[in-house]
Amino acid sequence: MTMRRRNLTVTACVAFGSLLAGVPYVSAEDVAPRDWLNRMASAVQTTNYEGTVIRLQNGKVEALKVVHVITDGVIREKVLVQEGNGLEIIRNGNEVQCILPDKKSVLVEEWNDQSNLFSTLPASDIRFGNEYDVSIVRHGRVAGRKAILLAIRPHDGYRFGHRVWLDIVTGFPLQTTLIDDAGDTIEQVKFADISLDEEIHASALAPSISTENFRWITQPRRTITAAVESTWNAANLPNGFRVVSIHEEKLSGRAVPVMHILYSDGLANVSVFIEPANSNKIARRSRVGASNSFSVETDGYQITAVGEVPAATVEQIATSMQPQ
Amino acid sequence: MNDAIRMQISAFVDGELPHNEAELLLRRMCQDRELRQQAAEYLAMGRVMRGEHSIAGMKYLRERVAAVLDDTTLLQEDPVVAESDRPRFLRPLAGVAIAATVALAAIFGLRQMTAMPDIDPLQEGGAIAEAGDGRSYTVPDQDDGQLRDYYLSHTADSSYFGASSINARLVTLQLREDMDIESDVSEPQVDDEEAAPAESIDMQTP
Numbered sequence: 001m002t003m004r005r006r007n008l009t010v011t012a013c014v015a016f017g018s019l020l021a022g023v024p025y026v027s028a029e030d031v032a033p034r035d036w037l038n039r040m041a042s043a044v045q046t047t048n049y050e051g052t053v054i055r056l057q058n059g060k061v062e063a064l065k066v067v068h069v070i071t072d073g074v075i076r077e078k079v080l081v082q083e084g085n086g087l088e089i090i091r092n093g094n095e096v097q098c099i100l101p102d103k104k105s106v107l108v109e110e111w112n113d114q115s116n117l118f119s120t121l122p123a124s125d126i127r128f129g130n131e132y133d134v135s136i137v138r139h140g141r142v143a144g145r146k147a148i149l150l151a152i153r154p155h156d157g158y159r160f161g162h163r164v165w166l167d168i169v170t171g172f173p174l175q176t177t178l179i180d181d182a183g184d185t186i187e188q189v190k191f192a193d194i195s196l197d198e199e200i201h202a203s204a205l206a207p208s209i210s211t212e213n214f215r216w217i218t219q220p221r222r223t224i225t226a227a228v229e230s231t232w233n234a235a236n237l238p239n240g241f242r243v244v245s246i247h248e249e250k251l252s253g254r255a256v257p258v259m260h261i262l263y264s265d266g267l268a269n270v271s272v273f274i275e276p277a278n279s280n281k282i283a284r285r286s287r288v289g290a291s292n293s294f295s296v297e298t299d300g301y302q303i304t305a306v307g308e309v310p311a312a313t314v315e316q317i318a319t320s321m322q323p324q
Numbered sequence: 325m326n327d328a329i330r331m332q333i334s335a336f337v338d339g340e341l342p343h344n345e346a347e348l349l350l351r352r353m354c355q356d357r358e359l360r361q362q363a364a365e366y367l368a369m370g371r372v373m374r375g376e377h378s379i380a381g382m383k384y385l386r387e388r389v390a391a392v393l394d395d396t397t398l399l400q401e402d403p404v405v406a407e408s409d410r411p412r413f414l415r416p417l418a419g420v421a422i423a424a425t426v427a428l429a430a431i432f433g434l435r436q437m438t439a440m441p442d443i444d445p446l447q448e449g450g451a452i453a454e455a456g457d458g459r460s461y462t463v464p465d466q467d468d469g470q471l472r473d474y475y476l477s478h479t480a481d482s483s484y485f486g487a488s489s490i491n492a493r494l495v496t497l498q499l500r501e502d503m504d505i506e507s508d509v510s511e512p513q514v515d516d517e518e519a520a521p522a523e524s525i526d527m528q529t530p
Contacts, residue, residue, distance in 0.1 A: 293474065
């Protein structure tokens, strides 16, 4: 298929899908890259879906069965890990049950936010704007559906890039990839198959195993104080990052609240935690998936920066924190 | 060979090429040694980077091409791509559709994590890993409760700002999964509907 024929096919697909959806037809080529992000943001908040997700991270390939339904703004979701211990996550509104078959336990916790497993990248205004370029790379197929590849490329090495395959018809993200500054993939989440906006029976959201005789454990809710004035600031913050939240938080095992400052460039977030230094030293550097952390002691305080950014970014932010 | 055909081959290897295009590509491969070599390189790269002996498309490709050519040598192991060849294919800027195979490059790198004891004087507990830049990192384990709390708190707060990534959410789940719930939860509660502390207040979404 030539590129021209491919584009015509994609255009026809979008037109047909738009007719079915009862929305005005706009060709894929007419949609600006940042408008694709808007479409995506809207799609993840309104789309019901069911499918199989392949996740690549930390040298592991993991398959997840996912069912996601939104009814009157209430998210109901089920995630079933296909390998290993068969972890199962059932979400009903804000309450989340993590079923651990191997431990015969159910962990109940609250996600008092509106995010969901696959909602995630920001709306069109990567809000502060100038740290990334957003462009359409090409068309292709993911999970058997026509898709368009969107590249979000950072201007410097202080943040990761993203590649997002969006469903042509709905704008739903079918595949997301996190890219480091060398152009290599850090993590990838990809639908191997997916049904979008088809009727999903309530039974699909029920636990797949009986939890009778399981131990039910309720996780304490996070305790957060109101916003506070920070007595700390970053003297050498990478371009584009700004403070978006400052509050104190009571973490388990701490006698005093920890100050939590959240920086964002609109896409990447970095948290800085500040608490009095004690004998419980933590790792100077750590990494979980795409998240890096760096910890340093300054003026009797332990300062730890954590975020889905390169190691150099958390290190620069942590080491530049100064009391005012 | 142009970028378009490379994209097709890469999409085929990644299992993303439509069936009719895959059939067409296979026919071309049967007649074009360079195309076969290119596909074999992608496949071998994927296998090497993933550390597995097979990946999607490999068996199908071999069988189809071997059947058409009646060439059983194609059913043998793929050649391993020389190290010096990799960057050419691993760069997205080359315009080659290699999403899945590039992902595997990172995975391969992570698999090379090597224990490096006593690198970090502050390190306590957790497995030490080495990244490509030569630095060592700690992968938090159950003993890194403080660090784990930071990760979880960061992920929770990030979600308020619309930028909590899919992967961050999954990392949270992973950390939750890795918790030793026996030791982390002091007061097991059965059917407790009043578990949340009264002083808790919800963070307001900006």
